[in-house]
Amino acid sequence: MAQTRATIRKPQKLSGPSFFQQPIHPLSAISIGDFSVAEVRRTLESADALEKEDPLRRAKRLAKRRVALLFYEASTRTRTSFELAAKALGADTTLVSSLSSSIEKGESLKDTGITLKALGAECIILRSPYSGGPYVLARATGLPVLNAGDGMAEHPSQALLDLRTMLQFLGKRARAIGEKCLRGVTITICGDILHSRVARSNALLLPRLGAKLILCGPPALLPETAAAIAPGISIERDFDAALRRSRIVMMLRIQAERLAGLELNADEYRARYQANAERMTAHAPQALVMHPGPIIRGMEITSEVADGPVSGIAQQVANGVPVRMALVARALGAAKGGRQ
Amino acid sequence: MKALLIRGGRVIDPASGLDAPRDVLLRDGKVAAIEKPEQIRAKDAEHFDAKGLIVAPGLIDIHVHLREPGQGYKETIATGTAAAAAGGFTSVCAMPNTIPVNDTPKTTLWMQAPERGASAKVYPIGAATRGSLGEALTDYAALKDAGAVAVTDDGRPILGDAIMLEALRAAAAVGLPVIQHAEDTRLTGGCSMNAGALAFRLGLRGMSVEAESGLVERDIALVRQVKNAHLHVAHLSTKKALDAVRAARKSGLHVTCEVTPHHFALTEERVAHYDTNAKMNPPLRGESDRAAMIEGLLDGTIDAIATDHAPHAAHEKEQEFDRAPNGITGLESALGLAISILHVRHRMPLGKVLALVSSRPAQTLGLAGRGSLAVGSPADVAVFDPEEKWVFRAADSRSRSKNTPFDGWEMQGRVKLTVSEGRIVFRR
Numbered sequence: 001m002a003q004t005r006a007t008i009r010k011p012q013k014l015s016g017p018s019f020f021q022q023p024i025h026p027l028s029a030i031s032i033g034d035f036s037v038a039e040v041r042r043t044l045e046s047a048d049a050l051e052k053e054d055p056l057r058r059a060k061r062l063a064k065r066r067v068a069l070l071f072y073e074a075s076t077r078t079r080t081s082f083e084l085a086a087k088a089l090g091a092d093t094t095l096v097s098s099l100s101s102s103i104e105k106g107e108s109l110k111d112t113g114i115t116l117k118a119l120g121a122e123c124i125i126l127r128s129p130y131s132g133g134p135y136v137l138a139r140a141t142g143l144p145v146l147n148a149g150d151g152m153a154e155h156p157s158q159a160l161l162d163l164r165t166m167l168q169f170l171g172k173r174a175r176a177i178g179e180k181c182l183r184g185v186t187i188t189i190c191g192d193i194l195h196s197r198v199a200r201s202n203a204l205l206l207p208r209l210g211a212k213l214i215l216c217g218p219p220a221l222l223p224e225t226a227a228a229i230a231p232g233i234s235i236e237r238d239f240d241a242a243l244r245r246s247r248i249v250m251m252l253r254i255q256a257e258r259l260a261g262l263e264l265n266a267d268e269y270r271a272r273y274q275a276n277a278e279r280m281t282a283h284a285p286q287a288l289v290m291h292p293g294p295i296i297r298g299m300e301i302t303s304e305v306a307d308g309p310v311s312g313i314a315q316q317v318a319n320g321v322p323v324r325m326a327l328v329a330r331a332l333g334a335a336k337g338g339r340q
Numbered sequence: 341m342k343a344l345l346i347r348g349g350r351v352i353d354p355a356s357g358l359d360a361p362r363d364v365l366l367r368d369g370k371v372a373a374i375e376k377p378e379q380i381r382a383k384d385a386e387h388f389d390a391k392g393l394i395v396a397p398g399l400i401d402i403h404v405h406l407r408e409p410g411q412g413y414k415e416t417i418a419t420g421t422a423a424a425a426a427g428g429f430t431s432v433c434a435m436p437n438t439i440p441v442n443d444t445p446k447t448t449l450w451m452q453a454p455e456r457g458a459s460a461k462v463y464p465i466g467a468a469t470r471g472s473l474g475e476a477l478t479d480y481a482a483l484k485d486a487g488a489v490a491v492t493d494d495g496r497p498i499l500g501d502a503i504m505l506e507a508l509r510a511a512a513a514v515g516l517p518v519i520q521h522a523e524d525t526r527l528t529g530g531c532s533m534n535a536g537a538l539a540f541r542l543g544l545r546g547m548s549v550e551a552e553s554g555l556v557e558r559d560i561a562l563v564r565q566v567k568n569a570h571l572h573v574a575h576l577s578t579k580k581a582l583d584a585v586r587a588a589r590k591s592g593l594h595v596t597c598e599v600t601p602h603h604f605a606l607t608e609e610r611v612a613h614y615d616t617n618a619k620m621n622p623p624l625r626g627e628s629d630r631a632a633m634i635e636g637l638l639d640g641t642i643d644a645i646a647t648d649h650a651p652h653a654a655h656e657k658e659q660e661f662d663r664a665p666n667g668i669t670g671l672e673s674a675l676g677l678a679i680s681i682l683h684v685r686h687r688m689p690l691g692k693v694l695a696l697v698s699s700r701p702a703q704t705l706g707l708a709g710r711g712s713l714a715v716g717s718p719a720d721v722a723v724f725d726p727e728e729k730w731v732f733r734a735a736d737s738r739s740r741s742k743n744t745p746f747d748g749w750e751m752q753g754r755v756k757l758t759v760s761e762g763r764i765v766f767r768r
Binding site: 018019020021108109110128130131132133135136139140150151152153154194197200223225226228229 | 536537539540541542543544613614615616617654655657658659660661662663734735742747
């Protein structure tokens with residue numbers, strides 16, 4: 001067995017920059033708000049290119065590089081597509097989840113991050129139940145951190161794959177992404193906005209591309225302050241009215257796990273906010289219906305709509321892999337056109 | 341203990357209204373003489389040249405967490421009061437949320453014992469209810485005899501009307517104030533910052549203004565029912581609560597309040613990057629509330645600046661925002677912030693600034709003899725340069741913890757000498 005020579009450094013002065021002054025790696029993807037419009041365009045162009053690339057060639061881009069997935073919450077779509085994305089680029093991946101690791105023994109996020117870094121991780125993909133968790137990990141490790149969803153705050157890769165889905169529906173290419181590319185397009189996000197990181201990331205992205213964004217839901221799940229998150233956002237409590245103006249509608253699940261004592265009348269909710277065939281036919285027969293999943297069939301959306309001809313839900317999932325390939329490649333400096 | 345002659349300084353003693361060049365002689369732990377320059381002859385005394393400096397009564401902080409007994413890894417009475425001394429403070433009132441909770445004369449006495457190695461006078465504040473559980477009152481007379489200067493369940497507000505009324509009555513009977521951390525915790529479960537648009541954007545749950553003002557209004561209504569009751573509102577942070585205090589005072593009730601430096605220096609924007617060194621309770625508020633705190637300090641509604649010095653270990657703060665504990669350190673940055681913001685920016689006379697950290701807090705909690713340079717009072721003195729600009733560095737703090745949002749801030753007004761009961765406890 002090869003011997004590794006440990007380097008013992010002099011004790012460092014304790015008065016360096018404090019934890020919260022540590023820099024965040026610039027190739028992290030923590031908030032979609034940190035992506036310029038040009039970066040959004042480059043990322044989705046890279047997704048297109050990587051998707052088309054010969055798989056054997058593509059697998060050399062990150063050959064044997066180490067990517068860790070650190071998941072503190074259950075996830076199907078996001079975890080699987082990040083993992084497939086990293087593997088498609090040739091990276092070695094390892095999954096650490098809260099049920100099978102020292103997380104359960106009370107290890108802090110900072111220490112888990114330092115441990116993964118010591119094991120050779122060059123990039124960490126984090127899902128955290130806590131808003132802002134990725135900043136802690138990024139500061140602790142200095143590594144690029146990809147946010148796979150943090151608490152109620154953000155889900156930037158979802159916003160990017162949602163944008164890709166919308167552009168495909170509108171017949172636009174990634175190259176066209178700019179400050180006006182969604183001009184004239186009205187998008188409604190309906191449901192549990194308060195607890196939704198998907199809603200926040202989309203709200204921080206879509207208006208910057210020229211879209212009009214309508215948020216829809218009952219006051220308990222959509223406070224008036226939500227409209228202040230970015231310019232170009234309005235609130236509409238009447239779902240039918242919102243639908244009549246929209247080319248795209250994104251439904252959200254009610255996050256029972258985050259309701260924190262809030263009580264909702266399910267029947268009333270369905271009556272007002274469910275995407276069902278009657279409502280869609282009457283008010284927005286041509287609209288693309290999206291949903292980040294998981295879907296609660298019969299609650300916010302019916303099977304007819306979720307599985308129907310205007311549903312973009314499966315396309316969203318499919319877009320997860322190329323978009324996340326682009327993010328992983330970007331984080332490790334191996335984006336198409338970047339170094340190999 | 342050698343006598344000390346502080347010469348050539350400008351003495352500001354808000355308690356007496358004195359603001360003039362004076363020499364101050366401290367002998368046997370007391371203020372022995374204050375005379376015009378060069379009038380005092382004291383050959384045996386050590387001399388301190390205070391030319392160009394302000395000589396003030398030792399500062400008083402009526403709201404600190406010294407973490408002892410029980411959490412010496414965050415702070416001890418020795419380290420906390422060393423930080424106090426470095427900030428010019430000579431008296432601190434220690435909150436009872438220790439482990440165990442300070443709800444007995446025994447713990448109250450333990451905190452004041454010489455073995456603690458304090459560099460400042462420590463006034464314990466006793467728990468208002470046993471274990472701060474909000475159920476049964478502690479023995480206020482016995483706590484007072486042991487040295488407690490107020491009762492509170494700080495951090496675990498007394499919500500029940502009946503128990504709060506009972507506390508006000510029992511405290512009034514023995515002449516103690518009841519201090520309330522005004523937060524209706526039934527409305528703030530899971531909240532970690534101020535409610536509003538920023539909390540929404542950050543995906544954090546927010547504490548409403550009403551969760552504070554509602555409890556202040558409830559408490560004031562109860563004070564009306566109790567003769568001689570004194571309610572002191574801790575770390576007030578909202579205009580709405582301040583207005584309630586202002587109105588209560590106008591109607592003749594004995595209601596006092598304090599505000600922290602961070603609530604007049606910072607707004608919620610400081611947490612925009614999930615920096616837990618700006619996480620505290622009450623949370624940083626919006627600009628209109630911050631401006632109202634300045635207003636309340638200028639117009640005299642606010643009785644005291646108190647730091648709510650709340651040390652936490654680095655590993656506790658280097659966590660996700662929702663998981664990190666509330667609180668920041670404050671003893672070493674308070675005077676610099678008060679001078680920089682209130683005196684320099686808002687033109688508050690230095691005497692008025694000093695009153696908010698000396699005579700007025702002493703009066704608010706009845707700290708006999710403190711906060712004054714009257715001849716015969718304890719020789720507590722703070723000497724500082726009101727003009728010196730300096731950069732506050734958390735790493736240089738005497739506190740065991742470094743959790744401050746003011747690391748790297750340039751401030752004006754720097755402590756040069758602190759004397760506690762005649763003993764030099766800090767010198768720069």
